[in-house]
Amino acid sequence: MSGQHDEDDFAPTTTPGYKIGAAKSVDEYAKLDAEDESLARWKASLGIVPGAASGPATGPQVSVLTLELASPTLPAGKKLAMNINDPAALAEIKKHPFVIKEGVEYNVRITFKVNHGICSGVRYLQVVKRAGVKMDKMEQMLGSYGPHPQGEAYTKNFEPEESPSGMLARSGTYNVRSRVVDDDGQVYADWEWSFKLGKDWS
Incomplete structure (x- = not known):
């Protein structure tokens, strides 16, 4: 599967005129607009409070933990x-791809931890190919985060989508490359996996 995905496939969309601000520490963010109560509550929900320990600035800033395909139609x-x-x-998973039931609603769910600092504009990119032909590209914004106050992981559920259906859709294996990246182009995770479409979950 390696080599089937071009780097151009993973160029994130950009907003003309948007410039990335200089990186700040958790404490610097905490002190910005300190008199704004609603902003202070929002920052506190991300663990951005004055004097907050954000952990040592070593290792990856963001650790991607799991990716899940969730659906209300999945068997108990x-x-x-x-x-x-x-x-x-x-x-x-590459040898024995996931089987997704055709024509059902499902969504992608990702869990990740912020280990230190503030990560800005984190997004999930996914390119799906079958027999080397690009079938789909997904780009989902995860957002901007600081370390969780309790050191826990964040979970992001993406908007539901419907799986394709029909005999043509069920033929062949879909090869996927997923990537988690931020506004600065820092890649936190990059991996490949596969799925097939079937008449039922299996």
């Missing part, structure tokens, strides 16, 4: 999730 107890940090599990 069935879960389609991948551990991004387990190479053996990802290799298994």
